[in-house]
Amino acid sequence: MRLSRYFLPILKETPKEAEIVSHRLMLRAGMIRQQAAGIYSFLPLGKRVLDKVCDIVREEQNRSGAIELLMPTIQSADLWRESGRYEDYGKEMLRIEDRHGRDLLFGPTNEEMVTDIFRSSVRSYKDLPLNLYHLQWKFRDEVRPRFGVMRSREFLMKDAYSFDLDFESARASYDRMFVAYLRTFERCGLKAIPMRADTGPIGGDLSHEFIILAATGESEVFCHRDYLGLPVPGADVDFSDPTALRAIVDTWTTPYAATDEMHETAVWDALPEDERLAARGIEVGHIFHFGTKYSAPMNAVVTGPDGKDVPVHMGSYGIGPSRLLAAIIEASHDENGIIWPKSVAPFDVGLINMKPGDADCDRVCDELYAQLEAAGVEVLYDDQETRAGAKFATMDLIGLPLQLIVGPRGAKSGEAEIKDRATGERETLPIAAVLDRVLA
Amino acid sequence: MRLSRYFLPILKETPKEAEIVSHRLMLRAGMIRQQAAGIYSFLPLGKRVLDKVCDIVREEQNRSGAIELLMPTIQSADLWRESGRYEDYGKEMLRIEDRHGRDLLFGPTNEEMVTDIFRSSVRSYKDLPLNLYHLQWKFRDEVRPRFGVMRSREFLMKDAYSFDLDFESARASYDRMFVAYLRTFERCGLKAIPMRADTGPIGGDLSHEFIILAATGESEVFCHRDYLGLPVPGADVDFSDPTALRAIVDTWTTPYAATDEMHETAVWDALPEDERLAARGIEVGHIFHFGTKYSAPMNAVVTGPDGKDVPVHMGSYGIGPSRLLAAIIEASHDENGIIWPKSVAPFDVGLINMKPGDADCDRVCDELYAQLEAAGVEVLYDDQETRAGAKFATMDLIGLPLQLIVGPRGAKSGEAEIKDRATGERETLPIAAVLDRVLA
Numbered sequence: 001m002r003l004s005r006y007f008l009p010i011l012k013e014t015p016k017e018a019e020i021v022s023h024r025l026m027l028r029a030g031m032i033r034q035q036a037a038g039i040y041s042f043l044p045l046g047k048r049v050l051d052k053v054c055d056i057v058r059e060e061q062n063r064s065g066a067i068e069l070l071m072p073t074i075q076s077a078d079l080w081r082e083s084g085r086y087e088d089y090g091k092e093m094l095r096i097e098d099r100h101g102r103d104l105l106f107g108p109t110n111e112e113m114v115t116d117i118f119r120s121s122v123r124s125y126k127d128l129p130l131n132l133y134h135l136q137w138k139f140r141d142e143v144r145p146r147f148g149v150m151r152s153r154e155f156l157m158k159d160a161y162s163f164d165l166d167f168e169s170a171r172a173s174y175d176r177m178f179v180a181y182l183r184t185f186e187r188c189g190l191k192a193i194p195m196r197a198d199t200g201p202i203g204g205d206l207s208h209e210f211i212i213l214a215a216t217g218e219s220e221v222f223c224h225r226d227y228l229g230l231p232v233p234g235a236d237v238d239f240s241d242p243t244a245l246r247a248i249v250d251t252w253t254t255p256y257a258a259t260d261e262m263h264e265t266a267v268w269d270a271l272p273e274d275e276r277l278a279a280r281g282i283e284v285g286h287i288f289h290f291g292t293k294y295s296a297p298m299n300a301v302v303t304g305p306d307g308k309d310v311p312v313h314m315g316s317y318g319i320g321p322s323r324l325l326a327a328i329i330e331a332s333h334d335e336n337g338i339i340w341p342k343s344v345a346p347f348d349v350g351l352i353n354m355k356p357g358d359a360d361c362d363r364v365c366d367e368l369y370a371q372l373e374a375a376g377v378e379v380l381y382d383d384q385e386t387r388a389g390a391k392f393a394t395m396d397l398i399g400l401p402l403q404l405i406v407g408p409r410g411a412k413s414g415e416a417e418i419k420d421r422a423t424g425e426r427e428t429l430p431i432a433a434v435l436d437r438v439l440a
Numbered sequence: 441m442r443l444s445r446y447f448l449p450i451l452k453e454t455p456k457e458a459e460i461v462s463h464r465l466m467l468r469a470g471m472i473r474q475q476a477a478g479i480y481s482f483l484p485l486g487k488r489v490l491d492k493v494c495d496i497v498r499e500e501q502n503r504s505g506a507i508e509l510l511m512p513t514i515q516s517a518d519l520w521r522e523s524g525r526y527e528d529y530g531k532e533m534l535r536i537e538d539r540h541g542r543d544l545l546f547g548p549t550n551e552e553m554v555t556d557i558f559r560s561s562v563r564s565y566k567d568l569p570l571n572l573y574h575l576q577w578k579f580r581d582e583v584r585p586r587f588g589v590m591r592s593r594e595f596l597m598k599d600a601y602s603f604d605l606d607f608e609s610a611r612a613s614y615d616r617m618f619v620a621y622l623r624t625f626e627r628c629g630l631k632a633i634p635m636r637a638d639t640g641p642i643g644g645d646l647s648h649e650f651i652i653l654a655a656t657g658e659s660e661v662f663c664h665r666d667y668l669g670l671p672v673p674g675a676d677v678d679f680s681d682p683t684a685l686r687a688i689v690d691t692w693t694t695p696y697a698a699t700d701e702m703h704e705t706a707v708w709d710a711l712p713e714d715e716r717l718a719a720r721g722i723e724v725g726h727i728f729h730f731g732t733k734y735s736a737p738m739n740a741v742v743t744g745p746d747g748k749d750v751p752v753h754m755g756s757y758g759i760g761p762s763r764l765l766a767a768i769i770e771a772s773h774d775e776n777g778i779i780w781p782k783s784v785a786p787f788d789v790g791l792i793n794m795k796p797g798d799a800d801c802d803r804v805c806d807e808l809y810a811q812l813e814a815a816g817v818e819v820l821y822d823d824q825e826t827r828a829g830a831k832f833a834t835m836d837l838i839g840l841p842l843q844l845i846v847g848p849r850g851a852k853s854g855e856a857e858i859k860d861r862a863t864g865e866r867e868t869l870p871i872a873a874v875l876d877r878v879l880a
Contacts, residue, residue, distance in 0.1 A: 007507050007570060009561030033557055036516040036544065041557060044572075047510045067447050070487045072594045073513060073577055074534075074546070076476040091539045094514075096546075099531045099581045104476065106514070106536075106546075117473055117481060121449030130447060132484075137513055137577070141539045154512045 001347070002369075003382045007044050009033075010394055021216055022326035023148030025338050029398045031325075038145025038153030045398060046325065048346035050156070053321045053328075054135055056187045056343065057158045064180040064239050066131040066160050071113050073137055077103035079112045082298050092140045094153075106139035111294050111316055114161040118312070119300035125165045128302065128312070129173050133160030135321070150218075150282075150326040160317040165304060167291065170313035174206065174289050175245040177317040179233055181210055181285050182252065186232040188324060189341025190331055192284060193227045195257045209259060210285035214330040217280030222263050224255035225277045259283075282327045289315040338399030339422050347380040349438055350400040352392075356385050360411035364431060368404065368416070371435055396421065402438060441787070442809075443822045447484050449473075450834055461656055462766035463588030465778050469838045471765075478585025478593030485838060486765065488786035490596070493761045493768075494575055496627045496783065497598045504620040504679050506571040506600050511553050513577055517543035519552045522738050532580045534593075546579035551734050551756055554601040558752070559740035565605045568742065568752070569613050573600030575761070590658075590722075590766040600757040605744060607731065610753035614646065614729050615685040617757040619673055621650055621725050622692065626672040628764060629781025630771055632724060633667045635697045649699060650725035654770040657720030662703050664695035665717045699723075722767045729755040778839030779862050787820040789878055790840040792832075796825050800851035804871060808844065808856070811875055836861065842878060 009030040018024040026032045031046030042050055058068065074096070080086035086093075086105075094106040107113070114132055122130065138157045145153050162173035178194065185192035190212045197209040211221050233248055256267055259281070268276065295301070295311035304310050332339045340346070349372060353365040365381065372379045380400060382391055395403050403419040410416055416434055419426045429437060449470040458464040466472045471486030482490055498508065514536070520526035526533075526545075534546040547553070554572055562570065578597045585593050602613035618634065625632035630652045637649040651661050673688055696707055699721070708716065735741070735751035744750050772779045780786070789812060793805040805821065812819045820840060822831055835843050845857040856874055859866045869877060 005505065005507075007509070007572060030561075033560065035512055035519075035553060035556070036514070036542075039512045039514055039516075041512060041553070042510040043557070044507050044509050047508055047574075050510070065445065067445075067484050068487055069447070069484045070482040070490070072475055072479045072481060074476070074479055074579065074594050076479075079475075094536065094538065096534065096536050098534065099583065102476075113475060113481070116475070117483070120473065121470075132447060134487075139514065143539065154514050 001380050003380060003384050006380070008398075009043065010397065018148065020147050020150065020330070021333060022150060022329035025329055025333060025397070026148055026326065029338060032149060038142060038151075040149055040152055040154070042322075045346050049325055049340070049344055050321060052344040052346075053188060053324050054156075054158075057184055057319055057321060058135070060180045060184040060187070061133050061158065061160060063183075063235075064131075064176045066133045066177075066180075068134060069117075069132055070134045071107070071110050071117075071136060073106055073139070074104050075107045075113055077105055079116055080105065083112050083115075083294050084297065085112070092142065094139045094141045107136070108138055108140045109157075109316070109318075110134070110136075110159055111161065111314075112298065115294045115298045115300045115314070118163055119298060122163070122302060125302045125304050129162065129164050129169055131160055131162040131173060131177070133158060133317075147218075148326060149322045152322065155320055156322040158319045158321060162315045162317070163300075163312045164314075165302065165310070165312065167313055170289055170291070170315060171206075172242040172245070174287065174315050175242065175249045176239055177287055177315070178208065178249050178252070179237060179239070179245050181287065181317070181319070182232050182248075183235075183237070184319065185210060185212065185284060187343055188328060189343060190284065190328060191228070193221070193223055193257050193281075194252055195221065195223070195259050196253075196262055197259065197286065198261060206289040208253070208287050209283050211259065211281035212284050212327055212331055213279045214282050214327065215280055216330045217282045219281055219283075220260045221258070221279055221281035222268055223257035223277050223279075224271065225275050226255045227257060228277070282330060284324055284327050285317075285319045287315065287317040289313075333399070336393070337397035340399045340401060342401050345401050346398070347378045347400050348402065349377055349379045350395040350398070350403045351379050351381045352395060352403060352405045353381070353383050354388060354391070354405065354407040356383050358408045358411070361406055361408050364406050364411040364416070368406070368431065368434060372438060375435060375439065377438055404434065404438070441820050443820060443824050446820070448838075449483065450837065458588065460587050460590065460770070461773060462590060462769035465769055465773060465837070466588055466766065469778060472589060478582060478591070480589055480592055480594070482762075485786050489765055489780070489784055490761060492784040492786075493628060493764050494596075494598075497624055497759055497761060498575070500620045500624040500627070501573050501598065501600060503623075503675075504571070504616045506573045506617075506620075508574060509557075509572055510574045511547070511550050511557075511576060513546055513579070514544050515547045515553055517545055519556055520545065523552050523555075523734050524737065525552070532582065534579045534581045547576070548578055548580045549597075549756070549758075550574070550576075550599055551601065551754075552738070555734045555738045555740045555754070558603055559738060562603070563743060565742045565744050569602065569604045569609055571600055571602040571613060571617070573598060573757075587658075588766060589762045592762065595760055596762040598759045598761060602755045602757070603740075603752045604754075605742065605750070605752065607753055610729055610731070610755060612682040612685070614727065614755050615682065615689045616679050617727055617755070618648065618689050618692070619677060619679070619685050621727065621757070621759070622672050622688075623675075623677070624759065625650060625652065625724060627783055628768060629783060630724065630768060631668070633661070633663055633697050633721075634692055635661065635663070635699050636693075636702055637699065637726065638701060646729040648693070648727050649723050651699065651721035652724050652767055652771055653719045654722050654767065655720055656770045657722045659721055659723075660700045661698070661719055661721035662708055663697035663717050663719075664711065665715050666695045667697060668717070722770060724764055724767050725757075725759045727755065727757040729753075773839070776833070777837035780839045780841060782841050785841050786838070787818045787840050789817055789819045789842045789844055790835040790838070791819050791821045792835060792843060792845045793821070793823050794828060794831070794845065794847040796823050798848045798851070801846055801848050804846050804851040804856070808846070808871065808874060812878060815875060815879065817878055844874065844878070
């Protein structure tokens with residue numbers, strides 16, 4: 001993409017309303033724009049990162065056997081009256097009345113609707129296990145939305161819902177999702193630690209939050225240092241082997257780990273001091289087993305092997321990709337801007353033409369741009385006539401993993417400079433060697 | 441995907457509430473489920489087709505130079521007060537009040553919001569032309585929603601918005617989108633004919649609807665037979681050549697074509713009878729040039745080459761992918777079900793194991809499934825123990841382009857049967873030849 005044809009509204013000044021670094025950097029890098037309190041547009045650069053995060057989430061959901069569908073944003077209040085949550089949910093639910101006076105709401109979550117889909121078509125235990133997920137915009141009318149997309153009112157959520165005949169198989173579904181989450185966050189470049197959690201308004205008796213460590217995190221967390229070295233399952237993990245999955249979950253839940261809310265001082269104090277890691281964390285995922293909390297009142301039953309109808313055992317599993325963008329930035333930035341992990345970077349390479357209009361610079365840049373794009377490398381090509389300082393500052397701010405700098409002298413002598421955004425290392429190399437270096 | 445692990449809730453009976461064939465077939469094929477009046481879930485099969493249609497729409501928008509972003513569903517009423525449309529829009533607008541009593545709305549379209557994004561960051565004519573688009577759910581509170589996703593209240597829309605310095609360049613932007621639309625619909629397997637249109641509540645002075653011909657279409661249309669033979673521009677069309685694009689638009693707007701609303705009987709009657717084509721049509725896209733209708737009241741100005749501020753000239757361009765699914769079915773089905781064009785089919789091949797449990801059948805099917813998937817072919821593998829008639833009926837209903845049928849006798853002798861869904865032709869061929877035949 002040529003910058004001259006792109007829409008990248010960089011802000012020169014630090015926006016005053018932004019209290020946390022990810023919010024400041026997303027505004028400055030032209031990734032988002034606030035449209036109303038807690039409601040954001042994702043501008044082109046932000047949309048690209050959101051898509052990459054969603055692709056990773058989707059791939060790992062599919063790998064674990066979950067099936068994608070898409071439920072609507074607007075729901076009928078009657079459905080929520082069946083579960084009893086219509087009154088319980090309180091003011092965070094955005095309630096709407098249509099032109100015929102019917103009560104609707106903007107979905108804050110989808111347990112009721114997916115249970116309705118399930119009960120309308122599944123009859124037998126033979127059709128289980130089943131895990132249905134979607135990626136859809138949600139709305140929670142927070143009293144005081146803040147921190148940009150970290151705590152917005154309209155936000156994107158991947159929510160999955162599992163259906164099983166009994167607790168044992170529901171527990172296996174929970175384990176599958178647990179492992180899928182470990183992989184998802186690692187692929188997003190994050191160190192995520194599962195911590196036992198309260199179940200809150202979703203309900204249920206088994207729940208983990210996935211917390212990433214970030215110096216600027218929202219809350220205090222306490223965990224064993226062992227977590228820093230635990231291996232994350234590879235792409236070859238066998239999701240059809242419940243025993244293997246349970247072993248992974250055990251490994252990841254045995255060392256001490258707790259959020260502030262669930263912290264047990266006595267257990268913590270008993271740990272050797274050099275094994276304790278007290279840090280700041282950000283919640284990026286939350287999984288729940290809640291058994292028959294929705295299936296029983298909503299009559300979502302299947303016929304079991306013994307011919308009797310039983311309500312299905314359910315769980316739900318949430319990741320907020322829009323929030324995840326902010327969390328990744330909190331975990332990966334420096335004083336100059338964002339440092340994107342390669343897997344979610346909006347472009348792989350920023351190609352900087354130091355002197356547009358110079359015949360050598362233009363020729364070399366055009367050739368490199370064509371060559372890289374042909375090799376499947378996503379390039380943002382700064383072909384604009386701005387001063388060198390502004391070009392470098394913008395590239396550092398938007399945080400593409402590699403910068404490729406072509407100046408008139410280098411272009412003439414057949415050389416370009418490559419800069420690694422994360423380390424700051426620069427290297428001059430022959431233009432003919434650039435592609436191999438980028439693909440390395 | 442193995443059918444035994446998929447979620448495909450086929451309906452055996454024809455739903456009574458469905459008045460048109462696409463609605464009936466989408467319900468029967470387990471593609472959609474109604475959640476409230478005019479509000480639908482896209483079940484897994486429907487979601488796959490929706491994704492394919494969106495991918496085509498996106499590719500052609502990008503090819504034409506439009507840039508993708510993502511605006512939220514919920515908008516502030518204040519923005520619509522600026523353009524004067526908050527009162528004008530009437531009861532179709534879903535109006536919402538949040539917990540603090542602020543007026544919000546579920547966006548029925550995004551002219552105001554995108555104009556706000558534009559004015560907040562673009563200052564100079566040098567940053568033009570600009571075309572920003574998104575794919576986002578919209579809501580229009582129709583009095584009487586009907587016909588399934590063909591006229592639903594919550595629906596997906598691709599809406600693009602162009603910004604130009606003057607009419608001439610705005611006209612070039614209009615032409616780019618016009619050509620992108622011709623390509624988009626052809627890639628979806630549709631014959632779309634642009635027809636001059638009223639501009640309605642969007643406003644403006646230049647507008648075309650893209651109408652596809654379908655025997656079960658919603659409205660009567662009148663056009664010259666020449667349209668049936670006009671060439672659609674290829675993937676190599678040069679979107680940077682306004683003269684070439686104008687020539688294409690001229691070719692596609694010169695023969696007579698009119699919806700019932702815009703029909704001119706005198707012109708029509710003057711055509712030789714054998715050149716007249718009176719048919720049924722379905723609107724699948726609508727493009728508008730409306731100049732400064734929003735930029736003037738909302739003060740979206742740029743500094744021109746002469747140093748003076750002028751309001752930008754705008755256009756908007758809509759396609760409804762969720763509606764498009766239904767339109768494709770209206771245009772392509774028979775008495776047994778849907779006939780998907782290859783480009784948007786939810787899977788490429790339906791693999792039918794006639795006798796799961798039979799060692800030869802299972803082995804051959806497993807091998808074919810693995811081989812086809814490895815070659816990038818998307819396969820829905822019916823590995824379920826149901827009777828032959830039900831298997832065939834389901835495959836015909838869901839309309840995958842090819843069916844691959846493996847029975848015990850064929851499996852033993854190394855043969856499979858392949859059926860073309862559109863023509864009904866069947867062919868028996870050696871198993872070793874299946875992959876080449878599928879890829880042909």
